[in-house]
Amino acid sequence: MLDKKGIAKRIAQELRDGWYVNLGIGIPTLIANYIPQGINVEFQSENGILGMGPFPFEGEEDADLINAGKQTITAMSGACIFDSATSFAMIRGQHIQLTVLGAMEVSDNGDIANWKIPGRMVKGMGGAMDLVASADNIIVAMMHTNKKGKSKLLRQCTLPLTGVQCVKKIVTNLAVLDIVEGGFKLLERAPGVSIEEIKAATEGRLIIEGEIPEMVIA
Amino acid sequence: MLDKKGIAKRIAQELRDGWYVNLGIGIPTLIANYIPQGINVEFQSENGILGMGPFPFEGEEDADLINAGKQTITAMSGACIFDSATSFAMIRGQHIQLTVLGAMEVSDNGDIANWKIPGRMVKGMGGAMDLVASADNIIVAMMHTNKKGKSKLLRQCTLPLTGVQCVKKIVTNLAVLDIVEGGFKLLERAPGVSIEEIKAATEGRLIIEGEIPEMVIA
Amino acid sequence: MNKVVANAQEAIKGIEDNMTLMLGGFGLCGIPENCIAAMVDANITGLTCISNNAGVDDFGLGLLLQKRQIKKMISSYVGENDEFERQMLSGELEVDLIPQGSLAERCRAGGAGIPAFFTPAGFGTEVAAEKEVRYFNGKPHILETALTADFAIVKAWKGDPMGNLIYKGTARNFNPMMAMAGKITIAEVEELVAPGELDPNQVHTPGIFIQRIFQGAKYEKRIEQRTVRQKN
Amino acid sequence: MNKVVANAQEAIKGIEDNMTLMLGGFGLCGIPENCIAAMVDANITGLTCISNNAGVDDFGLGLLLQKRQIKKMISSYVGENDEFERQMLSGELEVDLIPQGSLAERCRAGGAGIPAFFTPAGFGTEVAAEKEVRYFNGKPHILETALTADFAIVKAWKGDPMGNLIYKGTARNFNPMMAMAGKITIAEVEELVAPGELDPNQVHTPGIFIQRIFQGAKYEKRIEQRTVRQKN
Numbered sequence: 079m080l081d082k083k084g085i086a087k088r089i090a091q092e093l094r095d096g097w098y099v100n101l102g103i104g105i106p107t108l109i110a111n112y113i114p115q116g117i118n119v120e121f122q123s124e125n126g127i128l129g130m131g132p133f134p135f136e137g138e139e140d141a142d143l144i145n146a147g148k149q150t151i152t153a154m155s156g157a158c159i160f161d162s163a164t165s166f167a168m169i170r171g172q173h174i175q176l177t178v179l180g181a182m183e184v185s186d187n188g189d190i191a192n193w194k195i196p197g198r199m200v201k202g203m204g205g206a207m208d209l210v211a212s213a214d215n216i217i218v219a220m221m222h223t224n225k226k227g228k229s230k231l232l233r234q235c236t237l238p239l240t241g242v243q244c245v246k247k248i249v250t251n252l253a254v255l256d257i258v259e260g261g262f263k264l265l266e267r268a269p270g271v272s273i274e275e276i277k278a279a280t281e282g283r284l285i286i287e288g289e290i291p292e293m294v295i296a
Numbered sequence: 297m298l299d300k301k302g303i304a305k306r307i308a309q310e311l312r313d314g315w316y317v318n319l320g321i322g323i324p325t326l327i328a329n330y331i332p333q334g335i336n337v338e339f340q341s342e343n344g345i346l347g348m349g350p351f352p353f354e355g356e357e358d359a360d361l362i363n364a365g366k367q368t369i370t371a372m373s374g375a376c377i378f379d380s381a382t383s384f385a386m387i388r389g390q391h392i393q394l395t396v397l398g399a400m401e402v403s404d405n406g407d408i409a410n411w412k413i414p415g416r417m418v419k420g421m422g423g424a425m426d427l428v429a430s431a432d433n434i435i436v437a438m439m440h441t442n443k444k445g446k447s448k449l450l451r452q453c454t455l456p457l458t459g460v461q462c463v464k465k466i467v468t469n470l471a472v473l474d475i476v477e478g479g480f481k482l483l484e485r486a487p488g489v490s491i492e493e494i495k496a497a498t499e500g501r502l503i504i505e506g507e508i509p510e511m512v513i514a
Numbered sequence: 515m516n517k518v519v520a521n522a523q524e525a526i527k528g529i530e531d532n533m534t535l536m537l538g539g540f541g542l543c544g545i546p547e548n549c550i551a552a553m554v555d556a557n558i559t560g561l562t563c564i565s566n567n568a569g570v571d572d573f574g575l576g577l578l579l580q581k582r583q584i585k586k587m588i589s590s591y592v593g594e595n596d597e598f599e600r601q602m603l604s605g606e607l608e609v610d611l612i613p614q615g616s617l618a619e620r621c622r623a624g625g626a627g628i629p630a631f632f633t634p635a636g637f638g639t640e641v642a643a644e645k646e647v648r649y650f651n652g653k654p655h656i657l658e659t660a661l662t663a664d665f666a667i668v669k670a671w672k673g674d675p676m677g678n679l680i681y682k683g684t685a686r687n688f689n690p691m692m693a694m695a696g697k698i699t700i701a702e703v704e705e706l707v708a709p710g711e712l713d714p715n716q717v718h719t720p721g722i723f724i725q726r727i728f729q730g731a732k733y734e735k736r737i738e739q740r741t742v743r744q745k746n
Numbered sequence: 747m748n749k750v751v752a753n754a755q756e757a758i759k760g761i762e763d764n765m766t767l768m769l770g771g772f773g774l775c776g777i778p779e780n781c782i783a784a785m786v787d788a789n790i791t792g793l794t795c796i797s798n799n800a801g802v803d804d805f806g807l808g809l810l811l812q813k814r815q816i817k818k819m820i821s822s823y824v825g826e827n828d829e830f831e832r833q834m835l836s837g838e839l840e841v842d843l844i845p846q847g848s849l850a851e852r853c854r855a856g857g858a859g860i861p862a863f864f865t866p867a868g869f870g871t872e873v874a875a876e877k878e879v880r881y882f883n884g885k886p887h888i889l890e891t892a893l894t895a896d897f898a899i900v901k902a903w904k905g906d907p908m909g910n911l912i913y914k915g916t917a918r919n920f921n922p923m924m925a926m927a928g929k930i931t932i933a934e935v936e937e938l939v940a941p942g943e944l945d946p947n948q949v950h951t952p953g954i955f956i957q958r959i960f961q962g963a964k965y966e967k968r969i970e971q972r973t974v975r976q977k978n
Contacts, residue, residue: 096747098954118747120908120954124614125540126684128952129908136742141543141735142671142683148541148594148738155942156747156908158949159683161690161718162540162566163622163858166615167926170633170859173954189638200602200609201593207641208615211634212859242638314515316722336515338676338722342846343772344916346720347676354974359775359967360903360915366773366826366970373710374515374676376717377915379922379950380772380798381626381854384847385694388627388865391722407870418834418841419825425873426847429866430627460870619860628851629882631863650861650891659882682947715914716948 080251080268080295085219087112087295089178089249092217093119100124100169100209102179103147105219109178114296120154122174124165124205129157146205166205170212177213179206181220181245183235186261186282188245190218191237203240210241222250222279229281231255231262252276254293261285266293298469298486298513303437305330305513307396307467310435311337318342318387318427320397321365323437327396338372340392342383342423347375364423387423388430395431397424399438399463401453404479404500406463408436409455421458428459440468440497447499449473449480470494472511479503484511515721516675518706519728522552525700529553529665532560532585536621536666536692537575541567541738544685545574546669548702548730554578562586564663566617566688568598573736582606588661590614594738613641616658618691624660625694625723633658666696669730670719673703674710677724678717686718693723702730747953748907750938751960754784757932761785761897764792764817768853768898768924769807772798773970776917777806778901780934780962786810794818796895798849798920800830805968814838820893822846826970845873848890850923855892857926857955862891898928901962902951905935906942909956910949918950925955934962 080088086108093099093109097119101107110121110132121130123145130145131152139150153159168174183191190210193203210216223229231248248255253276254266261283264276267290277284298306304326311317311327315337319325328339328350339348341363348363349370357368371377386392401409408428411421428434441447449466466473471494472484479501482494485508495502519525526549529535539545553561554577561584568587569576578584579597586608592598601607612620613635623631632655636642646657668689671682679701681689693699701719706729751757758781761767771777785793786809793816800819801808810816811829818840824830833839844852845867855863864887868874878889900921903914911933913921925931933951938961 120747122954123684125543126687127946128954129946133741133743135745139737139740139742140683141737142685144541144543144684144738146540148543149741150737150739151741153683153946156906156910156944156953157946158910158944158952159686159946160949160952161686162614162618162688163691164952166618167854167858168952168954170615170635171857171926172859173857173926194640197603200599200611202589202591202611203613203641204591205614207613207639208633208635211613211637212615239639338515340722341916343775344919345714346722347714351973351975353977357969357972357974358915359969360917362773362775362916362970364772366775367973368969368971369973371714371915374674374678374712374721375714376678376712376720377714377918378717378720379918380846380850380920381923382720384850385622385626386720386722388847388867389625389694390627391625391694412872415835418831418843420821420823420843421845421873422823423846425845425871426865426867429845429869430847457871619858623863626851628863628865629885629887630880631855631860633860648862653861655861680947715912 079271083108084295085249085251088293089217089219090114093117097175098122098173099176100174104180106178106180122168124169126160126162126165127153127157129154166208169208172212172214174213176215177209178217178219179209181218183230183232183237184218184245184248185232185235188243188257189235190240190245191235192240194238196238206240210244216245217247217249218245219249222252229279231280231282233282252279264290266291268293297489301326302513303467303469306472306511307435307437308332311335315393316340316391317394318392322398324396324398340386342387344378344380344383345371345375347372384426387426390430390432392431394433395427396435396437397427399436401448401450401455402436402463402466403450403453406461406475407453408458408463409453410458412456414456424458428462434463435465435467436463437467440470447497449498449500451500470497482508484509486511517677517725517727518675519726521728522548522702525549525726525728526552526556529558531558533664534562536663536696537563537565538668538689538692539565540687542574542736544669544687544689546667546702547733549667549700550574550577554581559583560585564588564661566590566614568592568595570595570738571597588612590617618688620658620661621691621695624662625691628660630657630659662695664697666692666699668693668699668701670701670703672705672707672712673701673727674707674712676709677701677721677727678712679719680712680716681718690719693719698725699723701727703727704733705729749909749956749959750907751958753960754780754934757781757958757960758784758788761790763790765896766794768895768928769795769797770900770921770924772919774802774806774968776901776919776921778899778934779965781899781932782806782809786813791815792817796820796893798822798846800824800827802827802970803829820844822849850920852890852893853923853927856894857923860892862889865890894927896929898924898931900925900931900933902933902935904937904939904944905933905959906939906944908941909933909953909959910944911951912944912948913950922951925951930957931955933959935959936965937961
C-alpha cells in the first residue's frame, strides 16, 4: 500500500519533458518533489504564476508571492506572472498538458466530486470546475477509501459534481486505474496489495484483464 | 461655410475635461490641434495606446509607435500601451467618453455608412463597427455633400452600413445637427450659411424649430 | 487628468448600503486593505461583494462579515473562514459560488462590453442549473453572463495620478479584470508616483479604467499560509 | 524548457500548403518579417491568413500576395494595397472582413477556450448576416465564434528560451492574442535573452503560449506613414 508520498511518486512518473502542469492542493502538491531526472516541467498555479518554485527559505517569504493554496512560494528563473483571466485562458484553452487534483468521489464514467458536502462543508470549487472541464489529461490523486473505509471509486457520485466524464486516470494508495468505456480499468497494484483488496475497496465497475503488475516506484 | 479645420474647431468645443476620446482618420484627427484651454483630454488610438501625443520631431520617428492611421506619433507623459483586445475592451466597455469619426453617409435615424463602396472601394471597417456599436457619444465629422454635390445626410443610407441608429450629432461644413426622433434637428448654421442652403443640401428629414443661431468659433 | 484622492475615507465616498462591489485579491494577497477598513468604519451594510475569497475571520472581507455588513458573497472559494461558514449555513448570508475561471472571465467581460460568453466550466454541475447549454466542436458549454459592480476596489503596487497601475507578483490576480468592471473603480496603491514615472510599456491596468486613486497607509499584507524550507 | 530554433527557416517547418495562419502586426508595425520572408522563399501556397491588415504592395503580407501564396485573408482593414484590391475585386482572393475589435476578441477567445461570445459590433450590418442576434440590457448583440490557427506567428521585442515575450510600443497590437490562438505558435524576437533576464512581472506573453522562438535578423521595420512636426 502507498502513502501519500508514494501516490505522488507514482504520478510523477507520468510527467513528460516540456509539459506544463497544474497541481491541486493536497497530495498533488507533493508531486513537485519527485520529478524524474532529465524531465523538465513547469508548474502553473491558477492564481497567476507559471514557473512556480519551491517554498522560500525562512525569512525570505514574500506576501505577494503565493500559490493557489495561499502558501508562500518562490519563482523559478524564467517564471512569469499574469492575472486570473489569463491564467484560466491557459487552463480553458488547453495549454496545460497535465492537471492533477484530489477528489472526494470519482464515478466509473469519469465524473468527479470534490467541492461540496451539502449542509456541512462549503468551501467552493475554486478553479476545479474550470480545470476538469478543460483539461484533456486529468489524473486524480486520492486515497482509495474515505476515513470511514467507504470506497471513493463509485458507480455514481453521491456528492454534487465538479465535472462530468472528465477523469482519465486515478492513482490511489491501492492502485492505478484508467477510466475506460465500462468502468475502472485496473492497470497496476500498489506494492503488496492484492486484486481482492482492490475489488473490495472499489464500489464502481472494475475491469480486470490479464496479469495486473505491481507498481514500480523508485 | 467651414473648411475641414473649422469643422474640427467646432467639434473641439464639445470636449469636456477628463474625457477619453477616440478620433478617427481624416477630419477627426485635426481636433487634437484645437483643444480648448483648461480642458484636459486623453486620446485613445485603437491600435493600442492611451495618451497619444503629437507627431515626433523629424529624426525622432519610432517605427514601433504609430496611431491607427499608421502615422508615427509620440506618447505623452503618463501614456500607456496595451494590446488590441484590451483596446477594444475600452471601446466596447464604454470607457471612452467621445468618439469622432468620418462618414460617407448618415441617415436621419442615425445609421452610418463609412467602410465600403461595393465593387469599387474595399478597405474594410477597421475599428469603426466596434466604435459605432459601442459608444454612447458619437459625433460624425464630414462635409455636408460629396464631391458630386450630393447630400450625405440621407433619409436612408445607400451604402453598406457600419452601424445602425448610433450617430448622435453631426458637424459638417454647413451645420451642426443632432439626430432626434423624426430626423436631423438643425442646431447651428456655419458662418454665412443660410437655412435654405442647409435645406437644399440635406436629403433626409430636417427639423427646424425656432431661431437657428450661427456657430461661434474662436 | 488627476484622479488622486486623499485617502480611503475620501475614496469610498458614494458607496452606499445595498450596493454591489468588486474587490480584488486572492486569499489575503492583493486585497484593498485600506478601503476595507474604511468601509468597516463607515458601517455600510447590505453589501453584495464579488471577490474570489471572503478573507479570514479577522482580516480582509472577514472584517465586514463579522459586522454583518455583507448580504451576499459572489466568490469561488470561501474556505478558511469559520464566521463565513456559520453565516452561510444558517442562511444569514447569501452565497453564489462560481468557478474561478468563470468569475475572472465574467468580470473581464463586464469591463469589456461582452455581455455573455460560452465556457465548458461547470457543465453538468449545479453551476449549470438554468443556464443555456450549447455544443461547440462536440463539447458542451454553458452560457455565462458579464458581471459589473457599482464600485470596484483594487489594490496595486504602484500607480500614477492618471490611474495607471502596476501590480507586484501574484498580488495581481483578480485586480486587473475588476478594475475594468466597476462603474466607478477605486485603486489603492502602495506607492503613488509622478506622471511619467511608470514605463508606458509596463503598465498592467491602463488609467482609463480607474476613477479614483490614493496611496494607502500601513499595509499589513498578512500571509495566510507561511510555508518555508530550511537552508541546509 | 528550451524552445529556441536557429532561424526562420527552421521555425516555419511544418507549415504546409492550405494551412490557416495567424500573423501579428498592425499595418507594418510589429509584423514577423523574418517568417514572412521565409514563407515567400518556401513557396507555401493556398494559405488562409488571419491578420489585421494585408501589408503594402512590397512589404509584409503583400510579399505573399504578390506571389499568389494567399488564398484567403481574414482581416479588418486592407487599404493601402493595390495588388490586394485587384485580387479581391477580380475574385482571385477570398476576403473575410471582420470588425477590428471582434477580430482581436475572436483570437483571444480561440486561445482562451471560449468558443463564442456576444458583441454589439456589426449588428445591423453585413457582418451580422446569418449570425445569431440576442438582446442584453435592451441592446442588440451578435454571436461571434473563436478563431484558431494551425500556426500563429508573432513578433516581439525581447524573448527568452521559455518563450516569454515582451513587446515594444504599439508593435504589441494583435501579437499577444494571436500567440494564444495558434496550435503551434512561433515567436520571432529582436533580442533573445537568457532565462531570468526578463522580469516575471513584466512579461506580456507567458511562454506557455509559445512553441518555437528565434532571434530574427535585419529588421527593416518599415514606416508606413512617416509624419513629423518641425522644431520651431
